[in-house]
Amino acid sequence: MKISSTRRLERLQDRYANGGMDRRTFLGLTAAAAASMGVMTSWGRKALGAATEVRFDGWGGVVQEAIDKYAFQPYTAKTGIKVVQGTFDDENVVITKIKSASPGDFQIIHSSGVEYYKKYIDNGWTSEINEANIPNLANVMTAMIEPFRKMTPKLSCAPYDYGTTGIAYNTKYISEAEAKEKGANLLVDPKYKGKIGAYGDMVTRVWYASLQTGQDPNDAKDMDAVWAKAREARDLTKKYWGSGAELMDLLAKEEIIVTDAWSGRIAALQQQGSPIGYHDPAGSYAWMEDMLILKGSPMAECEELVNFMLDTATAIAVAEGQNYPPSLDPKKVQLTDKIAKLPAFDPTGEMKALTFANPDYWAAHSDDWTKQWDRISKGA
Amino acid sequence: MAVSVLTAGERRRPWYLLAPTLLALIFLLLVPIGIMLVYTFYTFKTAGVETADFNPGNWHEFFTDPYYRGFLWKTARVAAITALLCALMGYPAAYCIAMTRFRHKWLLLLLLIVPFWISFTIRTFSWIHILGEQGVINVTLKSLGLISEPLQMLYTEGAVIMGMIHFLLPYMILNVYVSLDGIDRNLVSAARSLGCTNWQAFREVTLPLSLPGLGAGLLLSFVLAAGSYVTPQILGGRSDSLFGNLIFDTIMRELNWPMGTTLSVVLLALLGVVSVIYSRYMGLSTIFKGLSR
Numbered sequence: 001m002k003i004s005s006t007r008r009l010e011r012l013q014d015r016y017a018n019g020g021m022d023r024r025t026f027l028g029l030t031a032a033a034a035a036s037m038g039v040m041t042s043w044g045r046k047a048l049g050a051a052t053e054v055r056f057d058g059w060g061g062v063v064q065e066a067i068d069k070y071a072f073q074p075y076t077a078k079t080g081i082k083v084v085q086g087t088f089d090d091e092n093v094v095i096t097k098i099k100s101a102s103p104g105d106f107q108i109i110h111s112s113g114v115e116y117y118k119k120y121i122d123n124g125w126t127s128e129i130n131e132a133n134i135p136n137l138a139n140v141m142t143a144m145i146e147p148f149r150k151m152t153p154k155l156s157c158a159p160y161d162y163g164t165t166g167i168a169y170n171t172k173y174i175s176e177a178e179a180k181e182k183g184a185n186l187l188v189d190p191k192y193k194g195k196i197g198a199y200g201d202m203v204t205r206v207w208y209a210s211l212q213t214g215q216d217p218n219d220a221k222d223m224d225a226v227w228a229k230a231r232e233a234r235d236l237t238k239k240y241w242g243s244g245a246e247l248m249d250l251l252a253k254e255e256i257i258v259t260d261a262w263s264g265r266i267a268a269l270q271q272q273g274s275p276i277g278y279h280d281p282a283g284s285y286a287w288m289e290d291m292l293i294l295k296g297s298p299m300a301e302c303e304e305l306v307n308f309m310l311d312t313a314t315a316i317a318v319a320e321g322q323n324y325p326p327s328l329d330p331k332k333v334q335l336t337d338k339i340a341k342l343p344a345f346d347p348t349g350e351m352k353a354l355t356f357a358n359p360d361y362w363a364a365h366s367d368d369w370t371k372q373w374d375r376i377s378k379g380a
Numbered sequence: 381m382a383v384s385v386l387t388a389g390e391r392r393r394p395w396y397l398l399a400p401t402l403l404a405l406i407f408l409l410l411v412p413i414g415i416m417l418v419y420t421f422y423t424f425k426t427a428g429v430e431t432a433d434f435n436p437g438n439w440h441e442f443f444t445d446p447y448y449r450g451f452l453w454k455t456a457r458v459a460a461i462t463a464l465l466c467a468l469m470g471y472p473a474a475y476c477i478a479m480t481r482f483r484h485k486w487l488l489l490l491l492l493i494v495p496f497w498i499s500f501t502i503r504t505f506s507w508i509h510i511l512g513e514q515g516v517i518n519v520t521l522k523s524l525g526l527i528s529e530p531l532q533m534l535y536t537e538g539a540v541i542m543g544m545i546h547f548l549l550p551y552m553i554l555n556v557y558v559s560l561d562g563i564d565r566n567l568v569s570a571a572r573s574l575g576c577t578n579w580q581a582f583r584e585v586t587l588p589l590s591l592p593g594l595g596a597g598l599l600l601s602f603v604l605a606a607g608s609y610v611t612p613q614i615l616g617g618r619s620d621s622l623f624g625n626l627i628f629d630t631i632m633r634e635l636n637w638p639m640g641t642t643l644s645v646v647l648l649a650l651l652g653v654v655s656v657i658y659s660r661y662m663g664l665s666t667i668f669k670g671l672s673r
């Protein structure tokens with residue numbers, strides 16, 4: 001397996017620092033490496049078969065801007081490897097593109113946790129990461145790695161961030177007390193008919209309909225009641241939004257005054273001074289995201305990039321920029337006050353306070369429910 | 381028996397000239413459609429995964445599930461309304477441009493083309509700032525004291541139709557204009573000299589002679605509106621999706637390619653049927669006459 005020059009030099013330095021070689025050998029090898037890199041050009045990398053760029057696809061907007069600014073740009077400056085970026089507002093869209101592309105066309109995906117991880121496994125697109133090449137994975141919360149390892153003992157991804165889909169409301173019209181009192185039912189309050197928004201995604205809709213019917217979102221027994229509630233909510237809803245940018249736009253323009261919403265995007269709106277409150281009702285939908293490396297990717301470069309992204313300084317800067325807590329274990333890594341104040345942040349590092357989707361339960365129903373939800377969302 | 385005066389090389393020449401276009405049509409249109417047709421007989425297993433076991437399950441589902449027929453009807457209805465409104469709005473505009481004595485007629489035609497310089501998606505998004513609750517219309521009406529609560533204009537079927545008219549009107553006007561501009565003005569003068577009023581001359585001479593352009597505009601508007609995806613997605617509400625949105629969601633959200641391709645083939649067939657009906661009563665050749673005089 002190929003590894004990049006940067007990684008080779010770092011390993012050389014580690015060996016020297018750990019007493020694995022004498023000073024003379026270290027200096028000699030470093031000088032030789034410097035000389036060879038001095039004559040290395042872009043065609044030189046190509047001639048050696050090393051990747052000169054890595055493809056990344058993410059959620060766009062403020063989230064990807066933060067990743068680009070605090071991770072990709074420094075990574076390119078350090079290694080010379082360019083990160084070519086694409087965006088999507090629905091991960092199924094990128095899955096469709098991957099399906100019709102050649103292996104290696106798409107390489108790293110900012111993916112939506114274990115529910116989507118299964119789709120990549122089902123399609124045979126997952127790679128096998130050499131975890132030795134991502135030493136910073138050791139700082140990631142075990143509670144975030146375990147669900148992925150349960151599905152593939154050899155990981156294809158590194159958990160990167162997490163958040164919740166709670167209730168966002170315009171404080172000019174809805175008080176904090178009302179939001180807390182009504183919780184998930186605020187989204188089906190007839191008083192706000194025509195001013196309610198919602199994420200048009202099956203999991204979110206079924207999750208909230210389960211909460212609104214008093215059921216466990218990870219084990220709803222009465223699905224008829226869930227669909228009836230989803231229809232009731234639909235008739236009160238003005239617009240199903242499909243991306244973080246659309247969510248922020250609808251709230252900022254007051255087209256809607258209450259909606260379920262992604263915690264990080266609301267934090268960004270709050271920082272911009274918008275009068276938007278955020279409340280996670282009991283059982284609020286928590287999710288985690290990962291950096292998924294697809295089969296056919298240049299593994300050494302992708303692993304190096306993911307390792308760079310998980311570096312403490314990088315991950316903290318990205319987290320503060322995108323407003324989602326990082327996957328770093330707060331017991332192992334000193335996180336900042338800003339991160340500690342982000343919605344959904346779990347200071348225990350065990351994730352027990354958050355309710356994540358049970359991958360087995362959702363995978364068993366995903367196809368049927370997606371079809372059913374698509375129909376309901378279109379008025380059926 | 382007539383003897384061909386063309387040499388073998390000369391007889392082959394048209395094929396050489398047509399070859400690039402024919403190859404493009406075969407490999408970029410017919411082959412993909414053929415692949416789609418084959419896909420309609422695959423079986424959906426789970427999101428993104430299907431098996432090639434060639435069964436008619438998707439077609440059976442389409443023909444037995446009223447949900448799909450409802451969408452087809454709604455799409456045809458909205459497309460027909462859009463095309464008719466385009467005709468009603470486009471004909472007078474095209475007539476004015478064709479008959480004007482304004483020296484710089486090219487400027488009027490240029491104005492028709494100007495919207496194409498801006499991205500279609502951006503133009504569609506711009507309606508949000510006009511029709512929205514904080515949009516120009518509602519803010520103006522509220523500031524004038526004419527309304528107390530904002531009017532619900534955005535995310536309605538009306539907004540979708542208007543967005544499509546905005547997109548399709550130039551096509552209609554250009555088609556009708558080309559047709560009107562090709563009419564010999566002496567015919568109208570002759571009708572007037574034989575005692576027709578202006579209205580009679582228009583009704584008996586100008587209108588019938590401009591029908592090929594009008595028909596071409598109607599067909600083009602209907603076909604483009606029926607296949608529309610972006611406009612209902614951006615300007616439509618929860619019940620304003622059209623068949624294009626259904627296809628998109630089936631393929632992109634459900635990751636059910638076999639059913640998605642089945643629906644795509646159905647839409648293709650619907651639009652094909654409309655073209656055949658048009659050809660039967662108007663003749664497709666009139667479109668080319670309309671476009672080329």
